[in-house]
Amino acid sequence: MKAIVLKETGAPENLVLADVPVPAIKANEVLVQVKAISINPVDAFVRRNQQALDIIYAPRDTVEHVILGWDIAGVVVGTGATVKKFKAGDEVFGNYKFIGQANAYAEFTAAPETDLVLKPANVSFEAAAGATMAAMTAWVSLVNMGKVKKGDRVIVHGASGGIGHYAVQIAKHFGAYVIGVASGANRDFVLSLGADEFIDYKTQRFEEIITDADIVHDAVWSDDNMLSDDENHLSRSVAAIKPGGKLLSLVIHPNKSFIERMKAEKNVDVIRVNVTPNATYENDLQYIAGLSIG
Template sequence: EPPFILGWDISGTVQALGADVTAFKVGDEVFGMPRFPKQAGAYAELAAAPADEIAIKPESIDHAHAAALPLAGLTAWQGLVRHGGLQAGERALIHAGAGGVGHLAVQIAKARGAYVVSTASPDKLDFVRSLGADEVVDYTKQDFTAKGGDFDLVLETIGGDHAEESLKVLRDGGVLVSLLNVHDTTRAKAKERNIRIERISVKPDREALAELASLVDAKKLSPHVAKAFPLEQAGEAQAFLATRPIGKVVLTV
């Protein structure tokens, strides 16, 4: 209950260490989403974090871009890789490829050698293409189910009837990874075709953060920052989020 400090994603410089911490030193640049789903207290100048829930920040990007990565990046990584088992040569459909999770998922899937199809609105098609998507579907003009039924994995981030509709494009034995609850009727239909449904909830994960950092430094992954606001303009930043910008919104100190 209030009062509490909002915010999950953090990126910054280590100022002090707990007595038993050996993985980091003062001055290290780190990033993460500690204590999720509890608030990490990121809307602040200082934040405390368990050492096993943060990792060394990618060297090639600044703190603003690194702060845009943990929650959305871990969601995409855990969904595609840990739960979805996406392999090189497989076909993946990623819904909402311009979203916070989606734009990172497209890049991660491509980095793993998958053929990637993604959905987007008309004003975001070029952005999703720039991420490396092999095909982009304008969902206002084309039904994504017209893309056929040979996808190995679908990442569902939207809700509504998208999970059930996504079964139409999955091959028998494929995987539907959903960030939202999936109805029992959809699960029953999936079971008939040996389609595995993974309903995921992201968790803090130092190992996966390190994987994301490696992809960033290898120029295979780039978190897109729509706009950065100073900390004292947190209210304006929240209002800007409601406009559904492309990418992430960050606060800087």
């Protein structure tokens, strides 16, 4: 089969098309004919950074071909001995074997049945592949950790991005009032997702406009994270939150003293969101799939 193999960590040119064997499946796995993949920032990170590759892709000595990717949509063409959930011909999608060697950039891939759910018929393979890591991350942040609920005022930083555009829609689904923050060129897109207000981070300071948010969902890298504790993006986000609210920080790792200080000074919970495989993954992905129907 054809696969896109990483020759060595570095530039995108190091990804080359190659002929590799079709993978064998374990008893709990299905063989998927891949129709679409999605590429997330983590893909680019491990592609160019050997240390990240070693930790996140975790190649074993025996790996002959490093094949990146964790997000797929495709068709089941083979099932392991204990697989009950799927049969050949089922259209599926999911974020699988993360962290580890998933090998998604290939014509065929072996995925545990528990990492996949049925793709809704009204969703394309491309859209389904895109709604795996990004949508799951927004879900874990806002629903599992943020406990978003009807009437909450929610700021979504990066509302035009992979995670953020799902965060806007998920918060709206739960009845929140959503303020989307992105660059002005993406204003119409963010509002079309259902955001109630839009703030252009390039020309406006969100914390001067909103000071009573219940939740800030922050999945962006901002240069002002290099500034002091009082001026950086995290502090600005806390300034936009009312006492008792939550800051969900997905990119910056707030330190313990900052977390304790924000709790003591303003009763704001600063929560580090790190999406890794967890017990609710399968149900969460199933719920996300259900949102596309009707």
